[in-house]
Amino acid sequence: MKKIENYISGNITPCKSKNYLPVEDPSTGEIISEVSLSDINDFNLLIESSLKAFDIWSNLTPLKRSRIISKYKEYIEKDLENLSKLVSSEHGKTLDDAKGSVTRGLEVVEFACGIPHLLKGEFSQNVGTDIDSWSIRQPLGVTAGITPFNFPAMVPMWMYPISIACGNSFILKPSEKDPSCSIRLAELFSEAGLPEGVFNVLNGDKTAVDMLLSDNRIQSISFVGSTPVAKYIYETAAKNGKRVQALGGAKNHLIVMPDANIDQAVDGIMGAAYGSAGERCMAVSVAVAVGDIADKLVENISNKAESLIVAPWTDSSSQMGPVISKEHKDKIESYISSGVEEGAKLVLDGRNFKIQGYENGYFVGPTLFDNVKKDMKIYKEEIFGPVLSVIRAKNYDEALNLVNNHAFGNGTSIYTSDGEVSRHFTTNCKVGMVGVNVPIPVPMAFHSFGGWKQSLFGDHSMHGTEGVKFYTKLKTVTSRWPKSIQKGPEFKMPTN
16 A cells, blocks of 8 residues: 655655555545654654754745746646646546646746745835835745645645745645645655755644644744634634634635626536536635526526536546545535525435446535525535535625625625626625636736635735745844945956
8 A cells, every 4th residue: 555654854754653544536435545644753853854944945045046946847847747647636636627726836836936026125225314224024934834635736836835935944734635746746846956854744634733833833824724724723823923824715606797698607607616526715606696697597507517527537528526535525415405405496416426437436416506595504604515506686786795794705706798897896895806707716826815704814815925925024124334344346247
């Protein structure tokens, strides 16, 4: 049985605890490997490596760090097919979806290559008589990220490239459900020339998480996952004196106005609701049909969803794969049963979905509810599966209120041909990421992002300039020199 160990100081390092968890293929339900469960001895070995590496790495110039990151980008590009297969084999998502997610993560690496420019401070001459003042941003020290199963490449790359570019060392604690991609990403960074210990990978379960949260040698925690866990991460890490960015759950609404292009709206909803089996923090789980467009919208979604190809990632025609585990499959199906019990109209039922030859896989078929009400469990809670709820609104104001009054505020979109409505929506919706005729409004790497309300805990959003601010401390210097200092001339071209 293949064993997935920790990655410490540039090497695969066997876990001292000798305890492991199974890693399953969601398409078959078979155990394909085992991942190490780190104990305090493993943790301390890794921390010591990270501390030692920080002393070296933080003293390199941003330009030298940038050059290593630039080479890392090339290594990822060359290994993209392999990385994508690692994602698909353990998560179950289609290969094209996995490739897309790796590429979106790669964009953050690309952004981090510009760190010499991003770390430039501000300068003011003569803030007082012969006194100058300027600001600089300096690295924190050892930083850590705790990432979910749904994007084992992209979400970690939201974090560690920027942290490392800023001069920190970084500890990644990936999901124990699909850890292999994280190990490969770390290996590629070492191959690109990253000094030993700057990027370490700690495998494990909640025990490993709690060690990260409580250890005072770790300066920051980044997290993406469900809201209850995000809140726990934020409270525990903050109590232990760390800065925290913790992205939580979502219930993303997509409003379809009567003047919308119905075909575009349906295509957008299909991909956003059922892509990656709905296991995305930016998945559309609620379609708000405004006015008399509802019947046609539901009919068109139903027709397309019925023909959706659900298959393992090894099938090149697959449009949707399995969900991550049997436990999660059971949870999703319990939500579907709840929706029926509470009176929503079940248009498509994804329960008891079977594929010949993959009967033990964790497949849930595309599910569609109509006439969902705002007091129903399937509307209020995050399902994180291929379940779409259609809720009907009489007019735009009612639709906007649904978005604004929901506990989550991660992402939302509106499909409309009316610029005035679009402008009003983008200005007045209480959500962190907003799309206009775009179903999944996750911005590019050079724009920071995060949710509002119960979808984000902490002051800083992810990557972009917000990421640079999160992973650095601001220092402001005020200086006066009463006498000039002379030195001899230099005749060579100055270099970094």
